[in-house]
Amino acid sequence: MLYNILNHSHSGLRWVLILVFILSLTGLYRVAFANKKCYSAVKRLGLITLITVHLQLIIGLILYFISPLVIFSSSSMKDSVLRFYLVEHISLMVIAIVLITVGYSLSKKAEDEIKGFRKQFWYYLIGFLLIIVSIPWPFRNLGAAWF
Numbered sequence: 001m002l003y004n005i006l007n008h009s010h011s012g013l014r015w016v017l018i019l020v021f022i023l024s025l026t027g028l029y030r031v032a033f034a035n036k037k038c039y040s041a042v043k044r045l046g047l048i049t050l051i052t053v054h055l056q057l058i059i060g061l062i063l064y065f066i067s068p069l070v071i072f073s074s075s076s077m078k079d080s081v082l083r084f085y086l087v088e089h090i091s092l093m094v095i096a097i098v099l100i101t102v103g104y105s106l107s108k109k110a111e112d113e114i115k116g117f118r119k120q121f122w123y124y125l126i127g128f129l130l131i132i133v134s135i136p137w138p139f140r141n142l143g144a145a146w147f
């Protein structure tokens, strides 16, 4: 029951995350490189992205210990699906989430706001690309669905 709720939330939240990422990357690009002045909207989008990514981290961490696809055994390494959920998905996603948190934090602390937005743009972009390549898209045959 709990597993089902969390699994569906985790799966559905990916789409929310992709949408807020596209919005915040577009906004960051506009303030960082195109002289647009919509700072407060971009800051809010950056924060919404950070919160969504942290929420995904919490749900993912719980799933990690209750999912039937995560089996703590050395033989899991020989199976590409079990290895994906035991090692690949969690490690790349955690790296991506750390990059996003650092990018947010550097931007918040920056004295020059434009320089802060530039850094945040690059950290968010790399984090976003890592997330996209680490999602178990159905065409990768990892037993996951589109939604």
Ligand code: HEM
Residues within 6 Å of the ligand: 047, 050, 051, 054, 055, 057, 058, 101, 104, 105, 108
């Ligand atoms: C394992 C779980 C989590 C970890 C390790 C974590 C880690 C962090 C870290 C290190 C920061 C500091 C960023 C900074 O320097 O400003 C932060 C900020 C934040 N996180 Fe999380 N977080 C987690 C879960 C969550 C959850 C579940 C939410 C909400 C749904 C959340 C919302 C936020 C918010 C709102 C901020 C502050 C943004 C600000 O400074 O304005 N986090 N988190």
Ligand code: HEM
Residues within 6 Å of the ligand: 007, 010, 011, 013, 014, 017, 053, 056, 057, 059, 060, 061, 062, 063, 064, 065, 067, 068, 069, 070, 085, 089, 090, 093, 094, 131, 135, 136, 143, 144, 145, 146, 147
């Ligand atoms: C932004 C980050 C993340 C995204 C976008 C994401 C996305 C996804 C998606 C789309 C699935 C497939 C769900 C399905 O259709 O069955 C999945 C499965 C899973 N994720 Fe994540 N994930 C993220 C981060 C994490 C993290 C940090 C962890 C662990 C700490 C984690 C643990 C898991 C586990 C254990 C499963 C397998 C669940 C199952 O099917 O039993 N995820 N993730």
